[in-house]
Amino acid sequence: MRVPMSDRDHPIGDAIDWTFAAGVGARLARPGPAMSRYTADTVVAELAAAADRAEQPVRELTGLGAGHADPAPARVVDRTGWVQAAAVSMADLTGGQGGGSWMGKPAGMQAGAMLAYLSSAVLGQYDPFSRSLLLVAPNVVAVERALKVPTADFRLWVCLHEVTHRVQFAEAPWMAELMRTATAELGAAADEPVSELVGRVVAVVRDRRGNDEKQMSERGVLGLLRATQSETQQLALDRMLALGTLLEGHADHVMDAVGPGVVPAVGSIRRAFDNRRRRSSNPVHRVIRALLGVDAKMAQYVHGKKFVDTVVDRVGMAEFNAVWSGPDAMPTLAEIDDPDAWIARVLG
Template identity: 70%
Template sequence: MTGKERALGDAIDWSFAAGVGVRLTRSEPAMSRYTRDAVQDELFSAAARAEGPVREHTRLDDGTEPPPAQVVDRPGWVRAAAASMADLTATSGEDPAGSSLRWVGKPAGAQAGAMLAYLSSAVLGQYDPFSRSLLLVAPNVVAVERALKVPPADFRLWVCLHEVTHRVQFAQAPWMAELMREAAADLATAVDEPMGDVATRVVSAVKDLRTPGDKAMSERGMLGVVRALQAQSQRESFDRILALGTLLEGHADHVMDGVGPAVVPSVARIRRAFDNRRHRNSSPVHRLIRLVLGMDAKMAQYVHGKKFVDAVVAKVGTDDFNAVWSGPDALPTLTEIDHPDAWIARVLS
């Protein structure tokens, strides 16, 4: 990696971003000390209870005892997320170019901090494959369960089923963390390319921004614009990390629906209310923010990914599906996500 590439990787001051994000976090739902302590205890317990059913359903059991979940507030999530991003984008070695982009670290960090502050009120939980820690954001869990008017104990366990699935995925396939780091490095690398070539791709991609018959920008159209701004090598890394994220989120949703009926009494009610919340219209400002941060594309990941996993498991069973965790070459491509039979033919035949 060249000095210029290292400078690009270090362009965001994540420590500064964490400080900005913490200061900008929104106020949390009102809770008494008793309620706050009870929520924390129940989330700890729910994460532990979710382990057995998830391992049994996925047939992914490494036989180890996982560390306890970490229950955090919004500032705590911002700090953890900033640390994770610093790890994801970390570079090593001396910079012979003199870190020519380091001067942008704090302004870029301020922007990243504002993004983390916004996300801090939306994230329910997160598994960090670099620190190997499972985070549950207590105030957000409480805010959503109150908004949905669902049984708190059931909702907390339901959320934990999703996040514990991510922990189990990375325990089975630890190579995915390095794949993520390599992709992030590729995407942060400066590539010299004629601006005319980039402009041509962008113009073509913008034509796909609107879904036929729909005034809203399609998530795939926006992804097309992002890809158009990238060089070929970067587009390959972007597609691979997008396919990986779609697989992980879809598999977690598949597991939630598979395990839920046996351990979460009100799972049907929760799923219905949660899906309605995902698709609920928001204000134009919130829609724009969600678009810029890629949150709508992430929601699409759940849908496309779950369809892929459902289809493969229905056709070949869980044990054969688990070949997907065997190595990078077994991951589905973006095309295969929408054509499960193509993945089956390539990987399992």
């Protein structure tokens, strides 16, 4: 299925050629599930409508979004479209670090392969830099078929999650700059030869034993690198992980908290979806997931939702919303696992 993309110029820089990465990823992305033209058109229309319908319940439940302008319509894309948009977003995040010269091609090849793999897993994404909400139609169809859940309910449920991200960044635009700053700090050692970087990762992996193997699976390469980073880079990584955990956990809380009045099958969808997350994939996929930090993403949903559930249960949504007031109100990684500590520090 092909969904039109806008002709936007891709940023150029020196470290990774993101334009090249987008081309590689688009070529390597696997086709989505088979469907007729009519079915494809129907999915696109229903997802776009579901994104519009999700806006009001998200605003009502969270208490966020008052006074903000109506958002742009969601863009429904295929896997190739997501790869292209993700490459642009990554270039934005890294300050236009890309490259039209041959020096950026090897890293662009690797980045493109990564985007191709992820393109079959992402259901939707909000890009805070372009302020666009993307919904990946073939992946939504693949998952709802696998789960055997009501399609209208599942599509709205997915949109509730992604629209929550849009509302989060509209309420707290400082988060986009925090992401850029942390990314710049993480890339402070970008001049290190790739061979040395890989050597450090291999050394850390070799030394992991017992419970540390589980840690590697949960945190991916970023978690392994933390042990060899400078203090500044460790702090930057922690801020990124804490922010990601908060955002994903809050969105998961919202998509469930709206209840059956909005999504009648919400309970059965959540059970089926969580069972799918826990299912083991084949060994090759497990290695790739660990290396890309996909399992870390899954852990973010679990830990983040538990944090939000606990805080909202104890102090209510209005008090919880202090978290969007500025960087100092954001929970630390330690506070994610200790909500009372965040309540005591931020709410007094």
